[in-house]
Amino acid sequence: QKEVEQNSGPLSVPEGAIASLNCTYSDRVSQSFFWYRQYSGKSPELIMSIYSNGDKEDGRFTAQLNKASQYVSLLIRDSQPSDSATYLCAVNGGIYNFNKFYFGSGTKLNVKP
């Protein structure tokens, strides 16, 4: 079983819509969760981090964490064509493995003008 699972997509949404990206993880002791955006041919860049249950908002982005269900999601409001990229979910390895990070395979998002 993979530590972090994501739907590979592609997820297509029209411009201005809400894009919803989901991720599940297997290690219950994981404590830190991240969303990275990766444009084609480029390296990942951090867009959101979340550490406690609930929602965390930053501009058009909202990260949601549910540790009991072991899932984390990313909502992108008012999606723009420039949001078209692959979104990687990452999970920190927990208190006994806090220096390791596990990544999902990414969800490709296409925002259509």
Place this chain on the structure above:
Amino acid sequence: DGGITQSPKYLFRKEGQNVTLSCEQNLNHDAMYWYRQDPGQGLRLIYYSQIVNDFQKGDIAEGYSVSREKKESFPLTVTSAQKNPTAFYLCACTTVRSGANVLTFGAGSRLTVL
């Protein structure tokens, strides 16, 4: 790139050759990492180092070697033992934000075996 410099950006290798990818950081971070990314796949950990002169194998260390002689530098050697080395290689460091470790990546090195 957050002060993490990877070189070269593109590299071509003939089968049977060893190649070394450079990663330098000026962020004064202790922990450094090497990941490999294949098309349509997530990042897989090759090696990581938490302090100078110490490093640990990740999930796919076979065919790779590293050194950590200086805090600023963490070069990765792709040896001829690595059977499928064509991939995008990413170096990263951790920084602490809000009490948690966060990974920051360099621009990456794309290796192609001819």
